[in-house]
Amino acid sequence: MSSEQFTIGLLGHGTVGAAFAGLLEQRAPHVQRLTGREPLLAGTLTRSGGSFEEILEGSEVVVELLGGIEPARDYVLRAMRAGRHVITANKQLLSQHGEELFAAASEHGVQLRFEAAVAGVVPVVRVLSESLAGAHIERIHGIVNGTTNFILSEMERGSTYAEALAEAQLQGYAEADPSEDVSGKDAAAKMAILARLAFGTPVRLDQVPYEGIEHLQGDDLQYARELGLGLKLIGTAERRDGGLSVRVHPAFLYAGHPLASVHGPFNAVTVESSAITEITMSGPGAGGVQTASAVLGDLISVMRPPAALTAPLHPLELVHDVSSSYYLHMEVADRPGVLAEVARVLGEQGASIKSVVQRGLGENARLVMVIHPLPQSRLHAAIERIGELDFLRSAPRAIRVIEEEFT
Numbered sequence: 001m002s003s004e005q006f007t008i009g010l011l012g013h014g015t016v017g018a019a020f021a022g023l024l025e026q027r028a029p030h031v032q033r034l035t036g037r038e039p040l041l042a043g044t045l046t047r048s049g050g051s052f053e054e055i056l057e058g059s060e061v062v063v064e065l066l067g068g069i070e071p072a073r074d075y076v077l078r079a080m081r082a083g084r085h086v087i088t089a090n091k092q093l094l095s096q097h098g099e100e101l102f103a104a105a106s107e108h109g110v111q112l113r114f115e116a117a118v119a120g121v122v123p124v125v126r127v128l129s130e131s132l133a134g135a136h137i138e139r140i141h142g143i144v145n146g147t148t149n150f151i152l153s154e155m156e157r158g159s160t161y162a163e164a165l166a167e168a169q170l171q172g173y174a175e176a177d178p179s180e181d182v183s184g185k186d187a188a189a190k191m192a193i194l195a196r197l198a199f200g201t202p203v204r205l206d207q208v209p210y211e212g213i214e215h216l217q218g219d220d221l222q223y224a225r226e227l228g229l230g231l232k233l234i235g236t237a238e239r240r241d242g243g244l245s246v247r248v249h250p251a252f253l254y255a256g257h258p259l260a261s262v263h264g265p266f267n268a269v270t271v272e273s274s275a276i277t278e279i280t281m282s283g284p285g286a287g288g289v290q291t292a293s294a295v296l297g298d299l300i301s302v303m304r305p306p307a308a309l310t311a312p313l314h315p316l317e318l319v320h321d322v323s324s325s326y327y328l329h330m331e332v333a334d335r336p337g338v339l340a341e342v343a344r345v346l347g348e349q350g351a352s353i354k355s356v357v358q359r360g361l362g363e364n365a366r367l368v369m370v371i372h373p374l375p376q377s378r379l380h381a382a383i384e385r386i387g388e389l390d391f392l393r394s395a396p397r398a399i400r401v402i403e404e405e406f407t
């Protein structure tokens with residue numbers, strides 16, 4: 001093995017495993033810049049082929065993406081006992097055998113990283129174990145299963161439960177056995193892992209009571225909507241009566257809760273502590289490429305020399321004349337040709353009007369519009385020319401509009 005390379009053994013080639021192999025190949029130059037060494041996939045264990053012993057022998061880091069308990073547990077333990085760092089996305093394994101695995105990592109002086117095991121690519125494991133390591137956490141609420149959140153979002157829009165589940169499977173969000181998703185068991189495993197991180201208490205999956213979404217009725221979602229309530233499958237870990245309660249069940253939320261606006265396969269975790277008030281992290285919680293991104297992040301963390309954190313990488317030129325959508329507000333006189341003249345000036349600068357409203361009448365009219373993305377320099381030119389028009393009562397006002405909605 002060349003000292004310029006580091007070798008990775010990949011266990012599993014399902015949705016996440018295959019996505020990880022593809023992402024590693026695609027991002028290899030970037031990984032090399034960050035770690036100083038070229039990543040090399042030394043071997044892959046698939047359902048139909050590969051030898052664990054050979055892969056272990058040829059690897060510095062083992063990435064376990066098999067899922068399930070055995071043989072994943074055996075392989076992870078053997079890898080750590082052989083001095084290999086291990087990266088896993090295996091929530092079942094961590095929530096049922098976490099203490100045994102963490103003890104082995106500590107005994108053999110290796111890292112066991114598992115960002116992808118909870119909430120996909122949302123960096124909740126890293127934030128709880130590093131950024132918030134000093135906080136006294138009171139409560140965690142999480143939407144930690146993408147399949148059920150997707151199903152509930154689709155049911156709110158009128159799909160049946162069966163249609164929505166079939167679509168979630170098609171999109172690759174669901175577990176091999178989707179009853180783990182819809183029963184709440186997948187979310188319970190993730191909450192056991194989060195509870196350990198946040199409260200320093202070992203919590204096993206069999207200590208987390210869970211209810212799923214299989215028995216929910218679509219009309220409850222619709223009636224509750226009229227009361228301002230949205231339904232989510234919520235995992236909770238919180239201090240209660242001097243102890244810790246960890247559980248998963250469907251719950252209604254009012255619109256003001258940070259988790260209420262999390263739709264589709266997105267996950268989100270809200271951490272509450274008196275020192276920090278509340279922090280919410282959200283993002284894609286399921287899907288091959290998304291989860292593989294979190295695995296790759298762990299791989300880089302394990303392999304990166306500490307000094308590389310502050311080293312410059314590949315400087316990009318800073319861009320200034322960026323395009324944005326704009327809201328425009330103009331105090332105008334309400335008379336023929338005013339809108340046409342404003343539109344003409346905008347058109348000359350390449351601006352296209354997306355929507356427009358007029359308020360007020362006569363000399364007190366206001367023209368308010370949103371225009372499609374336009375470079376800042378052209379917007380300034382348009383504003384200057386509009387400001388010179390004789391029917392303007394004051395300088396036009398422009399505010400950028402961020403158009404992405406992620407719903």
Ligand code: HSE
Binds near residue numbers: 146148174287
């Ligand atoms: N089946 C899981 C989900 C995938 O739907 O969230 C990520 O663990």
